[in-house]
Amino acid sequence: MQHFTTSAIQQWERFYRANLINSLSGFKSASLIATVNKDGLPNVAIFSNIVHIGADPALIGFINRPREAAPHTITNIEATKVYTINSIHASFIDKAHQTSAKYAESESEFEATGLTPLYRPAIKAPFVAESKIQYALELKEIVPVTYNNTFLVIGAITDIFLEEGLIMKDGFIAAEQAHTIATLGIDGYYEPVRLQRFAYAKKDKPVSTLDR
Amino acid sequence: MQHFTTSAIQQWERFYRANLINSLSGFKSASLIATVNKDGLPNVAIFSNIVHIGADPALIGFINRPREAAPHTITNIEATKVYTINSIHASFIDKAHQTSAKYAESESEFEATGLTPLYRPAIKAPFVAESKIQYALELKEIVPVTYNNTFLVIGAITDIFLEEGLIMKDGFIAAEQAHTIATLGIDGYYEPVRLQRFAYAKKDKPVSTLDR
Numbered sequence: 001m002q003h004f005t006t007s008a009i010q011q012w013e014r015f016y017r018a019n020l021i022n023s024l025s026g027f028k029s030a031s032l033i034a035t036v037n038k039d040g041l042p043n044v045a046i047f048s049n050i051v052h053i054g055a056d057p058a059l060i061g062f063i064n065r066p067r068e069a070a071p072h073t074i075t076n077i078e079a080t081k082v083y084t085i086n087s088i089h090a091s092f093i094d095k096a097h098q099t100s101a102k103y104a105e106s107e108s109e110f111e112a113t114g115l116t117p118l119y120r121p122a123i124k125a126p127f128v129a130e131s132k133i134q135y136a137l138e139l140k141e142i143v144p145v146t147y148n149n150t151f152l153v154i155g156a157i158t159d160i161f162l163e164e165g166l167i168m169k170d171g172f173i174a175a176e177q178a179h180t181i182a183t184l185g186i187d188g189y190y191e192p193v194r195l196q197r198f199a200y201a202k203k204d205k206p207v208s209t210l211d212r
Numbered sequence: 213m214q215h216f217t218t219s220a221i222q223q224w225e226r227f228y229r230a231n232l233i234n235s236l237s238g239f240k241s242a243s244l245i246a247t248v249n250k251d252g253l254p255n256v257a258i259f260s261n262i263v264h265i266g267a268d269p270a271l272i273g274f275i276n277r278p279r280e281a282a283p284h285t286i287t288n289i290e291a292t293k294v295y296t297i298n299s300i301h302a303s304f305i306d307k308a309h310q311t312s313a314k315y316a317e318s319e320s321e322f323e324a325t326g327l328t329p330l331y332r333p334a335i336k337a338p339f340v341a342e343s344k345i346q347y348a349l350e351l352k353e354i355v356p357v358t359y360n361n362t363f364l365v366i367g368a369i370t371d372i373f374l375e376e377g378l379i380m381k382d383g384f385i386a387a388e389q390a391h392t393i394a395t396l397g398i399d400g401y402y403e404p405v406r407l408q409r410f411a412y413a414k415k416d417k418p419v420s421t422l423d424r
Contacts, residue, residue, distance in 0.1 A: 140359055
Protein backbone atom coordinates (compact mmCIF):
# COMPACT_ATOMS: atom_id res chain seq x y z
CA MET A 1 0.00 0.00 0.00
CA GLN A 2 1.03 3.62 -0.42
CA HIS A 3 1.83 5.29 2.93
CA PHE A 4 1.72 9.03 3.60
CA THR A 5 2.59 10.67 6.91
CA THR A 6 1.70 14.07 8.38
CA SER A 7 4.78 15.70 6.92
CA ALA A 8 3.98 14.39 3.41
CA ILE A 9 0.40 15.68 3.74
CA GLN A 10 1.66 19.11 4.75
CA GLN A 11 4.05 19.29 1.81
CA TRP A 12 1.46 18.47 -0.86
CA GLU A 13 0.42 21.27 -3.23
CA ARG A 14 -2.72 22.94 -1.88
CA PHE A 15 -5.27 21.68 -4.43
CA TYR A 16 -3.75 18.18 -4.48
CA ARG A 17 -4.14 18.05 -0.69
CA ALA A 18 -7.70 19.41 -0.85
CA ASN A 19 -8.68 16.77 -3.41
CA LEU A 20 -7.08 13.91 -1.52
CA ILE A 21 -8.20 14.78 2.01
CA ASN A 22 -11.73 15.63 0.86
CA SER A 23 -12.11 12.27 -0.88
CA LEU A 24 -10.42 10.22 1.86
CA SER A 25 -13.51 9.87 4.06
CA GLY A 26 -15.58 8.51 1.17
CA PHE A 27 -18.92 9.30 -0.40
CA LYS A 28 -20.96 12.09 1.13
CA SER A 29 -24.39 13.56 0.72
CA ALA A 30 -24.51 16.89 -1.05
CA SER A 31 -27.48 19.17 -0.58
CA LEU A 32 -28.49 22.74 -1.27
CA ILE A 33 -28.92 24.91 1.81
CA ALA A 34 -31.22 27.88 1.18
CA THR A 35 -31.61 30.95 3.38
CA VAL A 36 -32.69 34.58 3.25
CA ASN A 37 -30.74 37.49 4.64
CA LYS A 38 -32.23 40.02 7.06
CA ASP A 39 -33.72 41.95 4.12
CA GLY A 40 -35.30 38.84 2.59
CA LEU A 41 -32.78 38.33 -0.25
CA PRO A 42 -32.42 34.61 -0.99
CA ASN A 43 -29.19 32.61 -0.98
CA VAL A 44 -28.56 29.00 -1.95
CA ALA A 45 -25.31 27.04 -1.78
CA ILE A 46 -24.15 23.45 -2.03
CA PHE A 47 -22.89 21.78 1.16
CA SER A 48 -21.40 18.31 1.38
CA ASN A 49 -20.56 18.20 5.06
CA ILE A 50 -24.00 17.46 6.44
CA VAL A 51 -24.29 15.03 9.32
CA HIS A 52 -27.17 13.24 11.05
CA ILE A 53 -27.10 14.10 14.75
CA GLY A 54 -30.22 12.43 16.10
CA ALA A 55 -33.69 11.19 15.19
CA ASP A 56 -35.57 12.10 18.39
CA PRO A 57 -35.43 15.05 18.50
CA ALA A 58 -34.75 15.15 14.75
CA LEU A 59 -31.48 17.06 14.43
CA ILE A 60 -29.18 17.67 11.47
CA GLY A 61 -25.79 19.36 11.57
CA PHE A 62 -23.53 20.79 8.92
CA ILE A 63 -20.01 22.15 8.94
CA ASN A 64 -19.74 25.79 7.85
CA ARG A 65 -16.24 26.78 6.74
CA PRO A 66 -14.51 29.76 8.39
CA ARG A 67 -16.53 32.98 8.13
CA GLU A 68 -14.10 34.68 5.74
CA ALA A 69 -14.41 31.77 3.28
CA ALA A 70 -18.17 31.19 3.49
CA PRO A 71 -19.97 34.06 5.19
CA HIS A 72 -23.49 34.19 3.70
CA THR A 73 -25.24 31.01 4.81
CA ILE A 74 -24.15 31.21 8.45
CA THR A 75 -24.86 34.96 8.69
CA ASN A 76 -28.35 34.49 7.26
CA ILE A 77 -29.08 31.60 9.63
CA GLU A 78 -27.95 33.68 12.61
CA ALA A 79 -30.21 36.53 11.46
CA THR A 80 -33.37 34.54 10.68
CA LYS A 81 -32.87 31.21 12.59
CA VAL A 82 -34.46 29.36 9.63
CA TYR A 83 -33.01 27.42 6.68
CA THR A 84 -33.94 24.65 4.29
CA ILE A 85 -31.96 21.63 3.04
CA ASN A 86 -32.82 20.34 -0.42
CA SER A 87 -31.74 17.18 -2.26
CA ILE A 88 -29.75 17.18 -5.50
CA HIS A 89 -30.67 14.88 -8.38
CA ALA A 90 -28.71 13.77 -11.41
CA SER A 91 -30.72 16.09 -13.70
CA PHE A 92 -29.30 19.31 -12.19
CA ILE A 93 -25.83 18.56 -10.79
CA ASP A 94 -24.40 21.32 -13.04
CA LYS A 95 -26.62 23.99 -11.49
CA ALA A 96 -25.99 22.67 -7.99
CA HIS A 97 -22.22 22.74 -8.53
CA GLN A 98 -22.38 26.29 -9.89
CA THR A 99 -23.79 27.55 -6.55
CA SER A 100 -20.29 26.99 -5.14
CA ALA A 101 -18.94 29.98 -7.12
CA LYS A 102 -18.32 33.14 -5.10
CA TYR A 103 -21.31 35.46 -5.54
CA ALA A 104 -21.73 38.74 -3.71
CA GLU A 105 -24.27 38.95 -0.89
CA SER A 106 -26.47 41.11 -3.14
CA GLU A 107 -26.65 38.42 -5.85
CA SER A 108 -29.11 35.52 -5.66
CA GLU A 109 -27.57 32.18 -6.61
CA PHE A 110 -31.09 31.14 -7.63
CA GLU A 111 -31.07 33.72 -10.42
CA ALA A 112 -27.44 33.10 -11.33
CA THR A 113 -27.80 29.31 -11.67
CA GLY A 114 -31.40 28.93 -12.85
CA LEU A 115 -32.60 27.03 -9.79
CA THR A 116 -36.14 27.91 -8.71
CA PRO A 117 -36.91 29.32 -5.24
CA LEU A 118 -40.14 27.95 -3.75
CA TYR A 119 -41.68 29.87 -0.85
CA ARG A 120 -44.17 28.25 1.48
CA PRO A 121 -46.45 29.87 4.07
CA ALA A 122 -44.92 30.49 7.51
CA ILE A 123 -41.40 29.39 6.45
CA LYS A 124 -39.16 32.38 5.81
CA ALA A 125 -36.43 30.58 3.83
CA PRO A 126 -37.15 29.34 0.31
CA PHE A 127 -36.95 25.70 -0.79
CA VAL A 128 -35.42 24.55 -4.07
CA ALA A 129 -38.38 23.64 -6.28
CA GLU A 130 -36.36 21.10 -8.31
CA SER A 131 -35.58 19.02 -5.17
CA LYS A 132 -37.74 15.99 -4.37
CA ILE A 133 -36.61 15.77 -0.75
CA GLN A 134 -36.84 19.07 1.12
CA TYR A 135 -36.82 19.95 4.80
CA ALA A 136 -36.88 23.10 6.89
CA LEU A 137 -34.87 23.58 10.06
CA GLU A 138 -34.85 25.90 13.02
CA LEU A 139 -31.42 26.85 14.33
CA LYS A 140 -30.65 25.23 17.70
CA GLU A 141 -26.94 25.71 18.27
CA ILE A 142 -23.81 26.92 16.50
CA VAL A 143 -20.84 25.05 17.97
CA PRO A 144 -17.48 26.64 17.13
CA VAL A 145 -14.72 24.19 16.23
CA THR A 146 -11.93 26.27 17.67
CA TYR A 147 -9.23 24.08 16.17
CA ASN A 148 -9.73 25.40 12.61
CA ASN A 149 -12.36 28.17 12.89
CA THR A 150 -15.17 26.13 11.36
CA PHE A 151 -18.64 25.75 12.89
CA LEU A 152 -21.00 22.86 13.49
CA VAL A 153 -24.44 24.36 12.84
CA ILE A 154 -27.22 22.28 14.41
CA GLY A 155 -30.88 22.61 13.47
CA ALA A 156 -34.11 20.87 14.43
CA ILE A 157 -36.26 19.63 11.56
CA THR A 158 -39.61 21.45 11.57
CA ASP A 159 -41.10 20.45 8.21
CA ILE A 160 -40.42 17.66 5.70
CA PHE A 161 -41.64 17.72 2.08
CA LEU A 162 -41.24 14.57 -0.01
CA GLU A 163 -42.28 13.64 -3.48
CA GLU A 164 -45.04 11.00 -3.36
CA GLY A 165 -43.87 7.39 -3.50
CA LEU A 166 -40.36 7.73 -2.02
CA ILE A 167 -41.14 6.48 1.52
CA MET A 168 -41.10 2.72 2.01
CA LYS A 169 -43.39 0.96 4.51
CA ASP A 170 -40.84 1.14 7.31
CA GLY A 171 -40.01 4.83 6.86
CA PHE A 172 -36.88 4.35 4.72
CA ILE A 173 -36.66 6.96 1.94
CA ALA A 174 -35.67 5.27 -1.33
CA ALA A 175 -33.59 8.27 -2.40
CA GLU A 176 -32.21 6.40 -5.42
CA GLN A 177 -35.67 6.34 -6.99
CA ALA A 178 -35.36 10.13 -7.29
CA HIS A 179 -31.82 9.79 -8.77
CA THR A 180 -30.42 11.54 -5.70
CA ILE A 181 -26.68 11.97 -5.96
CA ALA A 182 -23.73 11.46 -3.65
CA THR A 183 -20.45 13.36 -3.88
CA LEU A 184 -16.82 12.49 -3.50
CA GLY A 185 -14.09 15.02 -2.81
CA ILE A 186 -14.86 18.57 -3.85
CA ASP A 187 -16.11 18.00 -7.39
CA GLY A 188 -17.17 14.37 -8.01
CA TYR A 189 -20.87 13.54 -8.46
CA TYR A 190 -22.15 9.96 -8.27
CA GLU A 191 -25.40 8.06 -8.56
CA PRO A 192 -25.64 5.28 -5.95
CA VAL A 193 -27.10 1.87 -6.84
CA ARG A 194 -28.60 -0.17 -4.02
CA LEU A 195 -26.76 -3.35 -3.05
CA GLN A 196 -28.65 -4.43 0.04
CA ARG A 197 -30.60 -3.55 3.15
CA PHE A 198 -29.75 -5.58 6.25
CA ALA A 199 -31.87 -6.37 9.31
CA TYR A 200 -30.89 -4.91 12.70
CA ALA A 201 -27.64 -6.66 13.68
CA LYS A 202 -27.70 -8.94 16.71
CA LYS A 203 -24.84 -10.64 18.48
CA ASP A 204 -24.55 -14.40 17.75
CA LYS A 205 -27.03 -14.13 14.87
CA PRO A 206 -25.92 -14.18 11.22
CA VAL A 207 -26.54 -11.05 9.15
CA SER A 208 -29.86 -11.23 7.30
CA THR A 209 -31.13 -9.08 4.47
CA LEU A 210 -34.32 -7.05 4.50
CA ASP A 211 -36.52 -7.99 1.58
CA ARG A 212 -38.41 -4.79 0.76
CA MET B 213 -45.73 16.58 -2.16
CA GLN B 214 -46.19 14.88 1.19
CA HIS B 215 -45.80 17.29 4.13
CA PHE B 216 -44.89 16.31 7.68
CA THR B 217 -44.58 18.72 10.60
CA THR B 218 -42.77 18.46 13.94
CA SER B 219 -45.82 16.99 15.65
CA ALA B 220 -46.18 14.27 12.98
CA ILE B 221 -42.47 13.43 13.33
CA GLN B 222 -42.83 13.11 17.10
CA GLN B 223 -45.83 10.80 16.77
CA TRP B 224 -44.19 8.33 14.39
CA GLU B 225 -43.36 4.88 15.74
CA ARG B 226 -39.74 4.85 16.92
CA PHE B 227 -38.19 2.68 14.18
CA TYR B 228 -40.23 4.36 11.43
CA ARG B 229 -38.90 7.72 12.63
CA ALA B 230 -35.33 6.42 12.85
CA ASN B 231 -35.50 5.07 9.29
CA LEU B 232 -37.02 8.22 7.84
CA ILE B 233 -34.90 10.82 9.65
CA ASN B 234 -31.69 8.85 9.06
CA SER B 235 -32.34 8.63 5.31
CA LEU B 236 -33.59 12.22 4.94
CA SER B 237 -30.15 13.80 4.63
CA GLY B 238 -29.16 11.45 1.81
CA PHE B 239 -26.25 9.15 1.08
CA LYS B 240 -23.43 9.01 3.61
CA SER B 241 -20.05 7.44 3.89
CA ALA B 242 -19.83 4.45 6.17
CA SER B 243 -16.49 3.41 7.60
CA LEU B 244 -15.10 1.13 10.27
CA ILE B 245 -13.53 2.90 13.24
CA ALA B 246 -11.02 0.70 15.06
CA THR B 247 -9.56 1.29 18.50
CA VAL B 248 -7.96 -0.53 21.43
CA ASN B 249 -8.95 -0.17 25.05
CA LYS B 250 -6.48 0.68 27.83
CA ASP B 251 -5.51 -3.01 28.06
CA GLY B 252 -4.93 -3.34 24.31
CA LEU B 253 -8.14 -5.22 23.47
CA PRO B 254 -9.30 -4.25 19.95
CA ASN B 255 -12.71 -2.86 19.01
CA VAL B 256 -14.17 -2.11 15.58
CA ALA B 257 -17.54 -0.58 14.75
CA ILE B 258 -19.31 0.88 11.75
CA PHE B 259 -19.96 4.64 11.77
CA SER B 260 -21.90 6.55 9.14
CA ASN B 261 -21.77 10.03 10.63
CA ILE B 262 -18.28 10.99 9.57
CA VAL B 263 -17.65 14.53 8.40
CA HIS B 264 -14.77 16.31 6.70
CA ILE B 265 -13.73 19.28 8.85
CA GLY B 266 -10.70 20.66 7.04
CA ALA B 267 -7.85 19.77 4.70
CA ASP B 268 -5.09 21.92 6.21
CA PRO B 269 -4.70 20.81 8.91
CA ALA B 270 -6.28 17.54 7.80
CA LEU B 271 -9.16 17.01 10.23
CA ILE B 272 -12.00 14.50 10.28
CA GLY B 273 -14.93 14.45 12.70
CA PHE B 274 -17.52 11.88 13.60
CA ILE B 275 -20.62 11.92 15.72
CA ASN B 276 -20.55 9.47 18.63
CA ARG B 277 -24.00 8.66 20.01
CA PRO B 278 -24.72 9.17 23.73
CA ARG B 279 -22.33 7.24 25.97
CA GLU B 280 -24.96 4.82 27.25
CA ALA B 281 -25.80 3.77 23.66
CA ALA B 282 -22.25 3.58 22.24
CA PRO B 283 -19.61 3.59 24.97
CA HIS B 284 -16.64 1.61 23.63
CA THR B 285 -15.23 3.64 20.75
CA ILE B 286 -15.28 6.99 22.55
CA THR B 287 -13.92 5.51 25.81
CA ASN B 288 -11.05 3.83 23.95
CA ILE B 289 -10.23 7.03 22.06
CA GLU B 290 -10.18 9.02 25.30
CA ALA B 291 -7.86 6.43 26.85
CA THR B 292 -5.40 6.01 23.96
CA LYS B 293 -5.91 9.20 21.82
CA VAL B 294 -5.49 7.07 18.68
CA TYR B 295 -7.96 5.49 16.22
CA THR B 296 -8.17 4.36 12.62
CA ILE B 297 -10.88 4.85 9.99
CA ASN B 298 -11.17 2.15 7.32
CA SER B 299 -13.21 2.04 4.11
CA ILE B 300 -15.94 -0.53 3.42
CA HIS B 301 -16.20 -2.29 0.07
CA ALA B 302 -19.05 -4.21 -1.53
CA SER B 303 -17.33 -7.55 -0.83
CA PHE B 304 -17.74 -7.32 2.97
CA ILE B 305 -20.81 -5.17 3.72
CA ASP B 306 -22.29 -8.08 5.71
CA LYS B 307 -19.32 -8.20 8.09
CA ALA B 308 -19.23 -4.40 8.37
CA HIS B 309 -22.95 -4.28 9.22
CA GLN B 310 -22.54 -7.01 11.84
CA THR B 311 -20.13 -4.80 13.83
CA SER B 312 -23.19 -2.71 14.77
CA ALA B 313 -24.49 -5.50 17.04
CA LYS B 314 -24.03 -4.92 20.76
CA TYR B 315 -20.92 -6.79 21.89
CA ALA B 316 -19.48 -6.62 25.41
CA GLU B 317 -16.30 -4.61 25.98
CA SER B 318 -14.42 -7.91 26.51
CA GLU B 319 -15.41 -9.21 23.05
CA SER B 320 -13.50 -8.27 19.90
CA GLU B 321 -15.78 -7.44 16.96
CA PHE B 322 -12.87 -8.51 14.75
CA GLU B 323 -13.18 -12.08 16.02
CA ALA B 324 -16.97 -12.01 16.06
CA THR B 325 -17.35 -10.78 12.47
CA GLY B 326 -14.31 -12.29 10.76
CA LEU B 327 -12.69 -8.96 9.88
CA THR B 328 -8.90 -8.97 10.15
CA PRO B 329 -7.02 -6.60 12.50
CA LEU B 330 -3.81 -5.25 11.00
CA TYR B 331 -1.27 -3.74 13.39
CA ARG B 332 1.43 -1.39 12.15
CA PRO B 333 4.56 -0.15 13.96
CA ALA B 334 4.10 2.91 16.17
CA ILE B 335 0.29 3.03 15.73
CA LYS B 336 -1.49 1.59 18.73
CA ALA B 337 -4.91 1.05 17.11
CA PRO B 338 -5.36 -1.70 14.50
CA PHE B 339 -6.44 -1.11 10.91
CA VAL B 340 -8.94 -3.31 9.06
CA ALA B 341 -6.85 -5.39 6.66
CA GLU B 342 -9.74 -5.80 4.16
CA SER B 343 -10.00 -1.99 3.68
CA LYS B 344 -8.25 -0.39 0.71
CA ILE B 345 -8.43 3.14 2.15
CA GLN B 346 -7.17 3.38 5.72
CA TYR B 347 -6.07 6.31 7.87
CA ALA B 348 -4.95 6.83 11.44
CA LEU B 349 -5.96 9.81 13.57
CA GLU B 350 -4.82 11.47 16.73
CA LEU B 351 -7.59 12.83 18.96
CA LYS B 352 -7.73 16.63 18.95
CA GLU B 353 -11.03 17.58 20.53
CA ILE B 354 -14.26 16.02 21.78
CA VAL B 355 -17.01 18.62 21.43
CA PRO B 356 -20.15 17.77 23.43
CA VAL B 357 -23.43 18.47 21.62
CA THR B 358 -25.37 19.37 24.73
CA TYR B 359 -28.69 19.40 22.91
CA ASN B 360 -28.91 15.56 22.66
CA ASN B 361 -25.86 14.21 24.54
CA THR B 362 -23.93 13.21 21.42
CA PHE B 363 -20.29 14.16 20.74
CA LEU B 364 -18.38 15.52 17.78
CA VAL B 365 -15.03 13.72 17.99
CA ILE B 366 -12.32 15.52 15.99
CA GLY B 367 -9.04 13.94 14.99
CA ALA B 368 -6.01 14.97 12.95
CA ILE B 369 -4.92 12.56 10.22
CA THR B 370 -1.43 11.24 10.98
CA ASP B 371 -1.04 8.41 8.47
CA ILE B 372 -2.81 7.46 5.23
CA PHE B 373 -2.58 3.99 3.63
CA LEU B 374 -4.03 3.52 0.15
CA GLU B 375 -4.09 0.63 -2.24
CA GLU B 376 -1.89 1.37 -5.26
CA GLY B 377 -3.65 2.96 -8.23
CA LEU B 378 -6.53 4.74 -6.47
CA ILE B 379 -5.09 8.29 -6.48
CA MET B 380 -5.64 10.31 -9.65
CA LYS B 381 -3.12 12.88 -10.88
CA ASP B 382 -4.78 15.75 -9.02
CA GLY B 383 -5.06 13.94 -5.69
CA PHE B 384 -8.67 12.76 -6.11
CA ILE B 385 -9.17 9.23 -4.74
CA ALA B 386 -11.24 7.18 -7.20
CA ALA B 387 -12.99 5.33 -4.38
CA GLU B 388 -15.39 3.65 -6.80
CA GLN B 389 -12.52 1.68 -8.32
CA ALA B 390 -12.27 -0.12 -4.98
CA HIS B 391 -16.06 -0.69 -4.92
CA THR B 392 -16.30 1.54 -1.85
CA ILE B 393 -19.86 1.76 -0.60
CA ALA B 394 -22.15 4.54 0.57
CA THR B 395 -25.02 4.08 3.03
CA LEU B 396 -28.51 5.42 3.34
CA GLY B 397 -30.52 5.42 6.54
CA ILE B 398 -29.46 2.87 9.13
CA ASP B 399 -29.27 -0.25 6.99
CA GLY B 400 -29.03 0.55 3.25
CA TYR B 401 -25.77 -0.15 1.39
CA TYR B 402 -25.10 1.30 -2.08
CA GLU B 403 -22.40 1.30 -4.71
CA PRO B 404 -21.97 4.75 -6.30
CA VAL B 405 -21.38 5.13 -10.04
CA ARG B 406 -19.58 8.26 -11.22
CA LEU B 407 -21.61 10.76 -13.22
CA GLN B 408 -19.19 13.65 -13.52
CA ARG B 409 -16.39 15.73 -12.10
CA PHE B 410 -16.74 19.50 -12.54
CA ALA B 411 -14.07 22.19 -12.67
CA TYR B 412 -13.86 24.77 -9.85
CA ALA B 413 -17.00 26.92 -10.23
CA LYS B 414 -16.54 30.59 -11.12
CA LYS B 415 -19.09 33.36 -11.25
CA ASP B 416 -20.19 34.32 -14.79
CA LYS B 417 -18.54 31.21 -16.25
CA PRO B 418 -20.55 28.17 -17.38
CA VAL B 419 -19.97 24.91 -15.52
CA SER B 420 -17.32 22.78 -17.22
CA THR B 421 -16.49 19.15 -16.69
CA LEU B 422 -13.11 17.79 -15.69
CA ASP B 423 -11.94 15.21 -18.18
CA ARG B 424 -9.82 12.81 -16.16
